[in-house]
Amino acid sequence: xxxxxxxxxxxxxxxxxxxxxxxxxxxxxxxxxxxxxxxxxxxxxxxxxxxxxxxxxxxxxxxx
Numbered sequence: 001x002x003x004x005x006x007x008x009x010x011x012x013x014x015x016x017x018x019x020x021x022x023x024x025x026x027x028x029x030x031x032x033x034x035x036x037x038x039x040x041x042x043x044x045x046x047x048x049x050x051x052x053x054x055x056x057x058x059x060x061x062x063x064x
Contacts, residue, residue, distance in 0.1 A: 001029055001030050002030060003027065003028065003029050004027075004028050005025055005027055005028075005040070005043045005044055006025065006026050007023060007024070007026075008025065008026055008036075012026075022038070023038070024036055025037045025043035026043075027043050027046050027047055027050070029050060034050070
């Protein structure tokens with residue numbers, strides 16, 4: 001399955017988030033949204049965990 005990371009577009013952010021210039025990244029597995037992150041690095045780290053089949057490693061990411 002293909003896993004992609006995309007920055008959220010303005011039409012997918014709340015008005016308040018857009019006004020505050022908040023950037024968010026979606027992690028998609030196929031067409032299914034599996035994660036939303038405030039930093040591109042966190043989104044890419046999660047993507048790599050999914051690709052390696054080590055999603056349990058997410059616990060380690062949240063400790064940082």
